[in-house]
Amino acid sequence: xxxxxxxxxxxxxxxxxxxxxxxxxxxxxxxxxxxxxxxxxxxxxxxxxxxxxxxxxxxxxxxxxxxxxxxxxxxxxxxxxxxxxxxxxxxxxxxxxxxxxxxxxxxxxxxxxxxxxxxxxxxxxxxxxxxxxxxxxxxxxxxxxxxxxxxxxxx
Amino acid sequence: xxxxxxxxxxxxxxxxxxxxxxxxxxxxxxxxxxxxxxxxxxxxxxxxxxxxxxxxxxxxxxxxxxxxxxxxxxxxxxxxxxxxxxxxxxxxxxxxxxxxxxxxxxxxxxxxxxxxxxxxxxxxxxxxxxxxxxxxxxxxxxxxxxxxxxxxxxx
Amino acid sequence: xxxxxxxxxxxxxxxxxxxxxxxxxxxxxxxxxxxxxxxxxxxxxxxxxxxxxxxxxxxxxxxxxxxxxxxxxxxxxxxxxxxxxxxxxxxxxxxxxxxxxxxxxxxxxxxxxxxxxxxxxxxxxxxxxxxxxxxxxxxxxxxxxxxxxxxxxxx
Amino acid sequence: xxxxxxxxxxxxxxxxxxxxxxxxxxxxxxxxxxxxxxxxxxxxxxxxxxxxxxxxxxxxxxxxxxxxxxxxxxxxxxxxxxxxxxxxxxxxxxxxxxxxxxxxxxxxxxxxxxxxxxxxxxxxxxxxxxxxxxxxxxxxxxxxxxxxxxxxxxx
Numbered sequence: 001x002x003x004x005x006x007x008x009x010x011x012x013x014x015x016x017x018x019x020x021x022x023x024x025x026x027x028x029x030x031x032x033x034x035x036x037x038x039x040x041x042x043x044x045x046x047x048x049x050x051x052x053x054x055x056x057x058x059x060x061x062x063x064x065x066x067x068x069x070x071x072x073x074x075x076x077x078x079x080x081x082x083x084x085x086x087x088x089x090x091x092x093x094x095x096x097x098x099x100x101x102x103x104x105x106x107x108x109x110x111x112x113x114x115x116x117x118x119x120x121x122x123x124x125x126x127x128x129x130x131x132x133x134x135x136x137x138x139x140x141x142x143x144x145x146x147x148x149x150x151x152x153x154x155x
Numbered sequence: 156x157x158x159x160x161x162x163x164x165x166x167x168x169x170x171x172x173x174x175x176x177x178x179x180x181x182x183x184x185x186x187x188x189x190x191x192x193x194x195x196x197x198x199x200x201x202x203x204x205x206x207x208x209x210x211x212x213x214x215x216x217x218x219x220x221x222x223x224x225x226x227x228x229x230x231x232x233x234x235x236x237x238x239x240x241x242x243x244x245x246x247x248x249x250x251x252x253x254x255x256x257x258x259x260x261x262x263x264x265x266x267x268x269x270x271x272x273x274x275x276x277x278x279x280x281x282x283x284x285x286x287x288x289x290x291x292x293x294x295x296x297x298x299x300x301x302x303x304x305x306x307x308x309x310x
Numbered sequence: 311x312x313x314x315x316x317x318x319x320x321x322x323x324x325x326x327x328x329x330x331x332x333x334x335x336x337x338x339x340x341x342x343x344x345x346x347x348x349x350x351x352x353x354x355x356x357x358x359x360x361x362x363x364x365x366x367x368x369x370x371x372x373x374x375x376x377x378x379x380x381x382x383x384x385x386x387x388x389x390x391x392x393x394x395x396x397x398x399x400x401x402x403x404x405x406x407x408x409x410x411x412x413x414x415x416x417x418x419x420x421x422x423x424x425x426x427x428x429x430x431x432x433x434x435x436x437x438x439x440x441x442x443x444x445x446x447x448x449x450x451x452x453x454x455x456x457x458x459x460x461x462x463x464x465x
Numbered sequence: 466x467x468x469x470x471x472x473x474x475x476x477x478x479x480x481x482x483x484x485x486x487x488x489x490x491x492x493x494x495x496x497x498x499x500x501x502x503x504x505x506x507x508x509x510x511x512x513x514x515x516x517x518x519x520x521x522x523x524x525x526x527x528x529x530x531x532x533x534x535x536x537x538x539x540x541x542x543x544x545x546x547x548x549x550x551x552x553x554x555x556x557x558x559x560x561x562x563x564x565x566x567x568x569x570x571x572x573x574x575x576x577x578x579x580x581x582x583x584x585x586x587x588x589x590x591x592x593x594x595x596x597x598x599x600x601x602x603x604x605x606x607x608x609x610x611x612x613x614x615x616x617x618x619x620x
Binding site for chain 1: 237250302
């Protein structure tokens with residue numbers, strides 16, 4: 001069982017993403033990072049705007065190191081925006097509370113993250129979620145990282 | 156067809172801008188950048204305040220690398236302000252969601268950006284738009300980027 | 311003639327790089343950026359260390375925006391290290407004076423940059439140079455930039 | 466007597482600089498700032514590399530706010546490099562100890578700075594000095610800013 005996403009996994013993600021980008025007719029960028037948030041693969045498909053790879057990277061990074069999809073950080077960002085804005089700069093790349101980023105988890109193990117940028121917010125999020133489903137990644141994530149530990153009696 | 160805005164293009168922009176600054180009786184600053192957001196020309200016309208060249212530069216940079224006029228980013232900034240404020244620092248210069256910046260596009264190709272600062276928001280925006288029209292640049296911009304491969308009928 | 315390196319170009323670069331990484335038995339990362347230094351493609355091939363994609367990116371960025379291979383900056387860095395260290399932070403990504411980065415130029419036009427990281431300094435540099443040769447990019451670069459107006463016989 | 470360099474002054478500087486750039490056959494960037502180091506005019510002449518406007522700006526800024534040509538900071542940078550590297554980030558733009566920047570002083574009054582980038586170090590410095598001479602600016606500067614105050618018995 002891989003501990004981290006590998007090039008073979010990233011290439012499968014890129015193939016699905018490119019197919020969907022062409023189907024949507026949108027210039028998209030996709031970033032894949034490992035469980036530590038380090039870059040595995042980034043592609044800016046033709047037509048995608050110059051900043052979209054960095055935006056996709058921030059979504060992938062967030063989803064990997066926060067161990068839940070980036071959209072799940074919105075309640076936290078909304079309920080404590082000052083603190084969240086400080087946390088958002090504590091990592092190697094920006095930690096963002098927005099759609100379009102999903103955590104790569106397989107057999108319960110965190111192996112990386114994927115970020116999508118370049119479509120509407122709804123398209124970015126739908127594609128990110130579709131990548132998980134089509135490629136057989138886990139899709140269950142705890143609302144707060146602490147919740148599982150608390151339930152398990154550990155932290 | 157120029158790949159990027161050149162000094163000759165920038166000088167034409169500056170000539171129109173200076174004429175309009177005198178007509179309005181306002182101290183304006185103008186920035187012109189290439190398609191990668193790098194400075195081509197900046198002028199702070201007499202009477203313009205010290206920070207206006209940097210403000211104009213941020214508008215020009217935004218319009219070049221986001222490939223649409225800076226005012227078109229307002230809906231994004233309004234709908235997801237926390238995320239937009241993070242994206243705003245991901246480039247070489249600040250990415251700003253405000254009027255007064257326009258993308259330089261000719262024959263469908265992105266060749267740079269222009270920013271205007273020093274007038275009222277309405278004056279900055281009107282001058283930026285007038286520059287495009289008077290000098291024959293394209294004025295149609297899409298909210299979302301399109302896939303080039305799809306448009307070309309290949310892939 | 312492409313204005314900037316496209317996905318098709320980047321994929322050709324990645325194919326050669328992956329073949330060489332396997333031949334060398336080294337974990338390499340490769341970054342491809344456009345003429346403005348924006349990411350087009352980054353791949354960390356299996357076995358490459360976590361920081362290598364960012365190192366490759368800095369080499370690609372440098373070679374694109376400085377418009378000559380990153381190793382050609384060494385004399386500058388050696389002769390005026392304090393000044394060079396300041397210039398190195400003036401861009402969007404670090405500007406580095408080291409081997410392993412080459413400028414993508416075709417028919418005399420700058421279209422991007424490539425960076426290689428993960429091998430020995432000699433291997434990184436040799437692979438970067440081999441990419442240019444095998445894929446038919448220009449290999450002549452001037453230490454100092456020439457005035458375009460003068461070359462065109464106008465002004 | 467002007468307190469600060471104006472557009473008319475900047476245009477004279479740009480005209481001489483452009484003439485010399487074409488004579489040298491080099492792609493040069495020129496920056497002119499006022500006595501507070503704020504941008505008055507920046508031009509990247511055709512052929513100059515993308516980063517040269519920012520490098521020229523750092524030289525102009527340094528010469529304006531340090532009130533002596535940027536090359537005159539070299540002894541300080543050499544004798545106390547750790548402290549100088551800290552000072553170099555204390556301003557709005559980098560303070561650099563290198564050639565190619567000169568202070569604009571007229572009738573003993575500091576009115577701005579000029580920076581040149583894109584040629585050899587010798588060419589940048591020679592052009593910056595030639596601008597002062599040809600356009601009638603003062604060319605005498607005290608080695609250390611404190612020297613005049615000390616001589617006057619004030620500080």
